[in-house]
Amino acid sequence: xxxxxxxxxxxxxxxxxxxxxxxxxxxxxxxxxxxxxxxxxxxxxxxxxxxxxxxxxxxxxxxxxxxxxxxxxxxxxxxxxxxxxxxxxxxxxxxxxxxxxxxxxxxxxxxxxxxxxxxxxxxxxxxxxxxxxxxxxxxxxxxxxxxxxxxxxxxxxxxxxxxxxxxxxxxxxxxxxxxxxxxxxxxxxxxxxxxxxxxxxxxxxxxxxxxxxxxxxxxxxxxxxxxxxxxxxxxxxxxxxxxxxxxxxxxxxxxxxxxxxxxxxxxxxxxxxxxxxxxxxxxxxxxxxxxxxxxxxxxxxxxxxxxxxxxxxxxxxxxxxxxxxxxxxxxxxxxxxxxxxxxxxxx
Amino acid sequence: xxxxxxxxxxxxxxxxxxxxxxxxxxxxxxxxxxxxxxxxxxxxxxxxxxxxxxxxxxxxxxxxxxxxxxxxxxxxxxxxxxxxxxxxxxxxxxxxxxxxxxxxxxxxxxxxxxxxxxxxxxxxxxxxxxxxxxxxxxxxxxxxxxxxxxxxxxxxxxxxxxxxxxxxxxxxxxxxxxxxxxxxxxxxxxxxxxxxxxxxxxxxxxxxxxxxxxxxxxxxxxxxxxxxxxxxxxxxxxxxxxxxxxxxxxxxxxxxxxxxxxxxxxxxxxxxxxxxxxxxxxxxxxxxxxxxxxxxxxxxxxxxxxxxxxxxxxxxxxxxxxxxxxxxxxxxxxxxxxxxxxxxxxx
Numbered sequence: 001x002x003x004x005x006x007x008x009x010x011x012x013x014x015x016x017x018x019x020x021x022x023x024x025x026x027x028x029x030x031x032x033x034x035x036x037x038x039x040x041x042x043x044x045x046x047x048x049x050x051x052x053x054x055x056x057x058x059x060x061x062x063x064x065x066x067x068x069x070x071x072x073x074x075x076x077x078x079x080x081x082x083x084x085x086x087x088x089x090x091x092x093x094x095x096x097x098x099x100x101x102x103x104x105x106x107x108x109x110x111x112x113x114x115x116x117x118x119x120x121x122x123x124x125x126x127x128x129x130x131x132x133x134x135x136x137x138x139x140x141x142x143x144x145x146x147x148x149x150x151x152x153x154x155x156x157x158x159x160x161x162x163x164x165x166x167x168x169x170x171x172x173x174x175x176x177x178x179x180x181x182x183x184x185x186x187x188x189x190x191x192x193x194x195x196x197x198x199x200x201x202x203x204x205x206x207x208x209x210x211x212x213x214x215x216x217x218x219x220x221x222x223x224x225x226x227x228x229x230x231x232x233x234x235x236x237x238x239x240x241x242x243x244x245x246x247x248x249x250x251x252x253x254x255x256x257x258x259x260x261x262x263x264x265x266x267x268x269x270x271x272x273x274x275x276x277x278x279x280x281x282x283x284x285x286x287x288x289x290x291x292x293x294x295x296x297x298x299x300x301x302x303x304x305x306x307x308x309x310x311x312x313x314x315x316x317x318x319x320x321x322x323x324x325x326x327x328x329x330x331x332x333x334x335x336x337x338x339x340x341x342x343x344x345x346x347x
Numbered sequence: 348x349x350x351x352x353x354x355x356x357x358x359x360x361x362x363x364x365x366x367x368x369x370x371x372x373x374x375x376x377x378x379x380x381x382x383x384x385x386x387x388x389x390x391x392x393x394x395x396x397x398x399x400x401x402x403x404x405x406x407x408x409x410x411x412x413x414x415x416x417x418x419x420x421x422x423x424x425x426x427x428x429x430x431x432x433x434x435x436x437x438x439x440x441x442x443x444x445x446x447x448x449x450x451x452x453x454x455x456x457x458x459x460x461x462x463x464x465x466x467x468x469x470x471x472x473x474x475x476x477x478x479x480x481x482x483x484x485x486x487x488x489x490x491x492x493x494x495x496x497x498x499x500x501x502x503x504x505x506x507x508x509x510x511x512x513x514x515x516x517x518x519x520x521x522x523x524x525x526x527x528x529x530x531x532x533x534x535x536x537x538x539x540x541x542x543x544x545x546x547x548x549x550x551x552x553x554x555x556x557x558x559x560x561x562x563x564x565x566x567x568x569x570x571x572x573x574x575x576x577x578x579x580x581x582x583x584x585x586x587x588x589x590x591x592x593x594x595x596x597x598x599x600x601x602x603x604x605x606x607x608x609x610x611x612x613x614x615x616x617x618x619x620x621x622x623x624x625x626x627x628x629x630x631x632x633x634x635x636x637x638x639x640x641x642x643x644x645x646x647x648x649x650x651x652x653x654x655x656x657x658x659x660x661x662x663x664x665x666x667x668x669x670x671x672x673x674x675x676x677x678x679x680x681x682x683x684x685x686x687x688x689x690x691x692x693x694x
Binding site for chain 2: 089091093094095096097098128129132153154155156157158159174175176177178179180181182200202203204205206207208209211213215216217218219221222223224225226227228231234
């Protein structure tokens with residue numbers, strides 16, 4: 001047992017019932033995986049809100065965005081060519097759909113424990129590449145502006161979308177900046193050797209796998225110089241897929257990146273990578289064992305059980321305060337010592 | 348039967364035996380999918396040369412690049428956890444490998460029919476992202492310089508690599524410009540609305556599929572603004588995967604792109620897309636039926652049968668002269684009338 005996270009005693013801190021559905025006829029099914037930032041002397045979460053209609057006996061139904069409007073698709077569970085073995089996504093006649101539609105919503109707090117949800121001005125996906133929603137948004141503050149990297153999903157596939165804002169009221173949207181299948185894009189909050197950098201997670205098949213890659217950019221909108229940073233490890237806790245969390249943390253030992261790893265049973269734990277400060281494509285050290293794993297009931301049971309997934313944090317001295325999605329259902333909080341994490345890594 | 352290609356009567360024009368193996372102990376197994384360009388008053392092919400050792404009874408062996416050197420991997424065909432049902436790629440204990448290692452080699456001709464292979468100076472993959480080879484190189488001439496987009500393959504996956512050259516002796520290598528899984532990247536040979544553009548082919552799973560996308564760039568090295576251009580079509584000849592051929596051809600009706608489409612039986616045919624001249628993410632017209640399909644024996648039987656795949660052509664007035672890989676084995680030539688192609692498209 002190598003879990004070094006101190007969970008908040010009143011976890012979960014936010015549950016689906018705390019959020020007003022965005023449209024009549026939809027339920028908030030999951031509240032999860034928030035981006036985290038500080039603004040206007042408050043701590044803010046940019047939460048992923050996953051919705052669907054109440055499910056009828058023998059049916060599966062879910063919303064999609066269609067020209068800015070919600071449309072409900074419904075299938076008989078007994079329909080031929082329907083595969084709904086995964087709680088999160090189904091296929092019908094060879095085409096994939098998500099079982100929920102996600103958008104982003106803000107919540108703020110002055111103490112980091114008690115959050116007020118802002119039900120106004122939810123951020124929805126726009127256009128044909130976001131018709132199945134936008135998910136798991138990271139928030140990076142770069143040169144005074146906030147940059148939001150998120151998973152844009154549609155019937156065309158999924159890739160990394162980018163928005164920016166200075167006031168959290170007006171947003172610039174830059175479309176898909178990294179082509180898919182790709183998600184888990186975390187921006188570095190300063191330039192390295194003159195270039196903006198990000199970690200991202202292509203989903204390779206045939207050769208390769210679900211590994212963490214690095215890319216670089218002159219302007220945050222156009223990306224190249226892709227390099228593989230870290231791969232999954234056979235037989236270990238991160239054997240099946242890995243992906244970055246929030247922006248890398250600059251330490252005097254290198255860039256510390258909290259990442260999630262899943263094994264073949266889809267059990268999602270957290271670990272860390274220490275990356276070279278001048279060349280973050282080089283891994284200096286890595287977690288042999290998870291630094292946090294699903295232990296509590298709310299982490300083991302939910303919409304998709306045995307999942308701890310973080311893509312947002314606050315740093316206070318040595319304390320890393322992470323906000324995380326537990327079991328793809330609720331939002332929780334935990335604290336870890338950055339020094340303890342660094343000391344736990346294997347070179 | 349909608350095939351409108353006039354095949355060269357002496358096809359194939361180049362076969363594996365015409366090429367000297369790059370290393371002692373390797374055989375040239377396939378010669379295929381050339382990029383095509385004009386230089387120094389000659390027509391040139393930049394061929395994909397796929398090599399492997401002579402296969403021993405009961406074994407499967409193939410080369411990989413390891414720090415600039417060839418290394419041979421060998422498995423017993425009876426090994427547990429080995430899947431070699433695909434002629435082109437195998438998996439062993441969940442890791443993927445290619446059965447051949449590809450590099451690029453030049454051949455030139457003064458008449459476009461008889462080619463002289465240049466066995467010196469083959470172009471090999473470099474670095475960790477090209478250890479399984481480089482494949483299917485498109486050659487675009489932009490502002491007086493040649494740009495080579497190719498598939499870079501390694502144990503980390505596959506994506507789009509870029510090189511440039513002015514003299515075909517010295518090459519600048521820019522690494523992976525579009526992250527994977529991605530291949531079939533064709534550059535437009537002029538800027539559109541001030542931006543360089545390319546077509547590319549991500550390999551989506553869960554949602555989406557093997558569709559043709561567009562991206563844009565300010566400098567050819569960093570790419571963004573990804574949009575889906577065209578999807579596969581259920582029940583048609585291009586139901587399973589599609590991918591661009593060579594650079595789009597500028598016509599007075601729009602950009603004409605020859606693409607390959609495969610069905611569920613992996614039968615690869617050619618069709619065409621007509622794209623809006625100012626916004627090439629918009630499809631104006633498309634082939635309902637293939638304009639070229641595997642008919643001849645050399646197209647139906649080879650390393651991987653029933654494949655016609657082109658990524659290089661020459662234009663002479665209304666005549667589109669395509670060079671193509673047939674059955675992943677040999678290089679062939681055919682001519683099509685650009686007007687006939689345009690007239691065959693369905694709006």
